[in-house]
Amino acid sequence: MVLNLLNPKSFLLPVFFIAVFANSVKAQDPYQSYRQDWLKKAEDNKPKLIETEKQPVSLVRLEKDPAAFQGWKAINTDSVGKLYNTSFKTQSGVVVDFGEHLTGYFTFSIKSLKGTPDGPARLKFTFGEVPSEVAVPFDPYKGTLSRAWLQDETVTVTEMPADITIPRRVACRFVKIELLGASPNFDFHISSMVFKATSSVAFKPPLLAATTPKLIADIDRVGLATLKECMQTVYEDGPKRDRRLWIGDLYLESLANQFSYQNNQLTRRCLYLLAGLSADDGVLLANVFENPEPHAQAGSRLLDYCLLYGVALKEYVAATDDKQTGLDLWPVAKKQLDIIRKYAGQDGMIDYQKAGKEWWVFFDWKDGLDKQACLQGLSIYALNQTYALAKLLGKENEVDDIPSLARKLKAAAYKNLYDPKSGLFVSGVNKQISYGSQAWMILSGVASKQEAQTALKALSTVKDAVHPGAPYMFHYYIAALIESGLKVEAKEALQNYWGGMVKKGADTFWEVYDPNDELKSPYNFYPVNSYCHAWSCTPVYFIRKYPEIFQR
Incomplete structure (x- = not known):
């Protein structure tokens, strides 16, 4: 464009384009009109310590x-x-x-x-x-x-x-x-x-049944102490370190809280806080700090945590019938589904390689874990759970493509990741077998109940199967055992893993626990590990939600 310097009107054209560009950049924030209200509601729900x-x-x-x-x-x-x-x-x-x-x-x-x-x-x-x-x-x-x-x-x-x-x-x-x-x-x-x-805990949870085995009761006691210590003015991931709110920890803590301390106000605060501090493109940031004023960790984009936000919101709404909070935050849960749409290929497989280059994909503190099957399974799970949230809120028409997309991903997972000869799900080019892959293929419904039982039972026979590296992944393994109907095995696994920490003197459950390597640390120095960590509290959820399994 050439400007006529003698014509003052010619200056109006670039100014106009600058104004339009500025407005379009601003308009890219899908939550612009909601953020202040969300942050106010987060502050209104801040508990008194x-x-x-x-x-x-x-x-x-x-x-x-x-x-x-x-x-x-x-x-x-x-x-x-x-x-x-x-x-x-x-x-x-x-x-x-x-x-x-x-x-x-x-x-x-x-x-x-x-x-x-x-x-x-x-x-x-x-x-x-x-x-x-x-x-x-x-x-x-x-x-x-x-x-x-x-x-x-x-x-x-x-x-x-x-x-x-x-x-x-x-x-x-x-x-x-x-x-x-x-x-x-x-x-x-x-x-x-x-x-x-x-x-922020002010409520004593109900006592367990008198028939509860002593070890299970001890695990519940330590789990409650872990949750209590992490329930400050947000669900902290660890009161020593990192002392902040992470989406993955929020989800697991809120499950345990539902069946124990019932501090729904704290869950509500955390959901609003994460929404209000999300990135300008609508993507959730994985963790937020409260002080000196609420702010997110810049650039903390963790793919699997984004997908769990809608799951956490669905569980909260289902447990409390607080549909107003669900409606307020529905735009955030819905927006995260765009991540799945972006990486879902024509063949129904999530492009794990591309996603891994553009995101932090976590799932577990475990070196060498191939996360392709985990991501495929969680994507299906998040689609189904967020659609269930939509039905609770009467919003199905806004995500009417989700059921068919979930079916497409599910069929592709079964076709590409299931090995009928071994009865196990594999992951990646090396066809790795891991506990995480089996768990997420089961929780997502890719495996039938019989296939799920076969896969979980076969794991112990695979010499190089990749075991969970932390209580976080072990939670999903226990959930898969229960989902597949292996109740005796679920009880035994919970007693062996979390009971192992109890027998070693745990007052609260630890961030990382490998029964074969007590000095394991993702940070190259085990004293800096967190020995009271939010994602480790979930035996409370299992023991209290399923008394027929764990309290007799």
Whole structure:
């Protein structure tokens, strides 16, 4: 375009195009008119935290023990009174046990015993969820996550007496206290300690049936503690780390919550928060933070989590009959289905290679897992579950292509991924066999009930079958066992896996658990693992939803 500089009207044309372009970019946000309302409703549903003061129960000594979890155990040695009534200079390195996992704020009081404080005292506090976390040196640090996630804090006390609250929120059972420096001209002692524990849980769930086996009851107890600790002002994935809301954790926590604490307000808040902070193209971002103001992690695009949002919303609406929230957030659930439409080929197979290049595709902390079958199965599952949500809300006409698309993907999965000779589903060019592939082919309805049972039973005979790497995938394996009617096997698997953590002393269930490798860490340093993690709480859901399986 050539401008006539003598004609003022010629300047109007590019200005017009700029205005149209700006409006079109703005119009690309499909939720523009909804976001502020969603974020307001998220804030309106923010729960008030309940604070409980907890006192330490004993002093412990940490000992190496190859039979203990990660090779360390805590042995009771003295009452806390010994710490309070004795010079701290003689007790540097003492470990205090609060007797349970706590999330919140630690306060200690410090006083002089004799002499005049003529200089500061410097103390180091290390907070641990499990014994190894306060026994294993953090440095030199070789982990792939920020060293700052590790819970050690240095405090310099310049005046005594003093009551000091460590400003950082911590999650722990054990506290190790070391003296880094103090003047030789005076003595002092720690005179008291208190932990202000926080959670949004205010409801005691019903008791299990008297016929419940003890191990199942213990698993339920630890699962409830895990969920309680993660239920802060959002469903946190881990109160130590990462301390934020993830879609995948929200889905599993909300299931467990439905059958225990019944805090529907918290679920509602999280659903609105994720919607309000989604990307401008309508795609959900995988995780969000609350502070200093609500915001999503930029660029956190996790394909399988996007597809689970509509499933979580459907479960919430079905459980609560809160159709208004469902209608408010329907545009978000519907929009995520475009992801499946984009990658579904003419042959009915999801283009896993293309999706894997453009997205983070997770499914499990398991190196080497081929995720083609998992993604195909979840896509079918998400289509069917979101269509069920549409029917609950009277919105079927807006997604009338979904039933046929789901059938097309299902037929393609059966044709391309089922091996009738072995009775197992395979994944990828190497035809990998994994627990995850079988689980998602079953949950999606690709396998008949008989085929599902055959596949799950055959898994144990496959030497190189890829096992779940974390409780997250193990949840879907248990769900597949129940879906296929293998109730005895589901109970046995739950007792073996989560019961294994209980037998190893778990107060809360862990982010990563491999019975054959207790030091496994996705982050190259096991103390930075989360030992209270949201996606591990789902035995609560299974035990309470299916009492005929687990409570007798």
